[in-house]
Amino acid sequence: MRINTHTADNKAIVLLADGVLIGVLSELQDECHGDDQGKWAIETAFGVQEEPIPATFASPSEAADWISTRSVGVAFDLGDQVPELR
Amino acid sequence: MAYLLPGDLCDIQIFLFEKMDHSIGLLSDAEVVKIPATEILDLMDRFPRIERALMWATLVDEATLREWLLNVGQRSALQRVSHLISELCVRLAVVGLVDMAGAFTLPLTQTELADTTGMTTVHTNRTLQRLRKDNLIATGHGRLTILDPQGLAEIGGFNPAYLHTDGPPVEQQLRARLTQSM
Numbered sequence: 287m288r289i290n291t292h293t294a295d296n297k298a299i300v301l302l303a304d305g306v307l308i309g310v311l312s313e314l315q316d317e318c319h320g321d322d323q324g325k326w327a328i329e330t331a332f333g334v335q336e337e338p339i340p341a342t343f344a345s346p347s348e349a350a351d352w353i354s355t356r357s358v359g360v361a362f363d364l365g366d367q368v369p370e371l372r
Numbered sequence: 373m374a375y376l377l378p379g380d381l382c383d384i385q386i387f388l389f390e391k392m393d394h395s396i397g398l399l400s401d402a403e404v405v406k407i408p409a410t411e412i413l414d415l416m417d418r419f420p421r422i423e424r425a426l427m428w429a430t431l432v433d434e435a436t437l438r439e440w441l442l443n444v445g446q447r448s449a450l451q452r453v454s455h456l457i458s459e460l461c462v463r464l465a466v467v468g469l470v471d472m473a474g475a476f477t478l479p480l481t482q483t484e485l486a487d488t489t490g491m492t493t494v495h496t497n498r499t500l501q502r503l504r505k506d507n508l509i510a511t512g513h514g515r516l517t518i519l520d521p522q523g524l525a526e527i528g529g530f531n532p533a534y535l536h537t538d539g540p541p542v543e544q545q546l547r548a549r550l551t552q553s554m
Contacts, residue, residue, distance in 0.1 A: 293498045314494060318501035327494040341493045 289329070293318060298329065301350055301362065308332050309353040311346050333357035373488060374437065375460070378402070379467045381429050384412060400479035421543065428540035435534040444490035447529065452489040453499045454528030457509065461518050462532045475517040 354362035
């Protein structure tokens with residue numbers, strides 16, 4: 287899914303746990319992120335009490351896992367959900 | 373939270389508290405002058421105009437804090453960053469630290485800027501990028517240049533009135549005000 291961040295970060299993943307929205311992830315593609323370019327960030331997380339949310343994650347799986355274990359108590363299998371956008 | 377810039381007073385009457393409830397740190401090299409509580413008390417007792425000037429400085433600090441509360445509580449990401457940059461520019465200009473091109477040194481990391489505006493570092497980066505792309509600011513070599521002060525102020529809803537850059541009133545102004553209000 288695409289996301290509008292007003293930057294080159296336009297690749298997002300919407301996380302649904304049994305049909306329930308628990309979070310949105312995005313890939314840091316814009317050059318403004320410097321060394322973090324290519325990493326993933328949590329745009330928003332639902333049902334998560336823990337603060338602060340880590341700034342970046344090495345992969346979307348790590349970010350998804352971080353949210354789902356805290357939001358619904360189970361690890362998230364992202365499988366092949368990582369989109370290939372052009 | 374507050375940023376103290378060169379020339380700013382800090383915790384001038386903190387000795388009235390038994391225990392300090394916050395901390396102060398340096399984000400850059402600085403010359404810090406420590407004034408003993410007895411000196412401050414003595415100054416305030418002996419010179420009412422100095423006492424009023426110190427009260428004025430505290431009032432401006434409070435006004436700034438109100439704006440910062442509004443910033444993190446009610447403004448959007450773009451507004452928050454625009455407002456903060458606009459404010460810092462006006463405050464630094466008062467002490468002559470903004471050059472003719474509107475550039476000033478900003479010794480802040482993106483994490484510190486994110487903490488100040490209550491945003492993530494990722495979103496702070498994006499917001500700065502958007503301001504750069506819209507030709508409102510330019511950054512580089514630890515300096516920030518405001519290319520379009522009016523445009524930036526409009527986005528941030530920034531009105532510098534709360535900074536009271538004219539300074540505390542002199543005796544004559546104060547008397548005139550008191551006469552008017554009677």
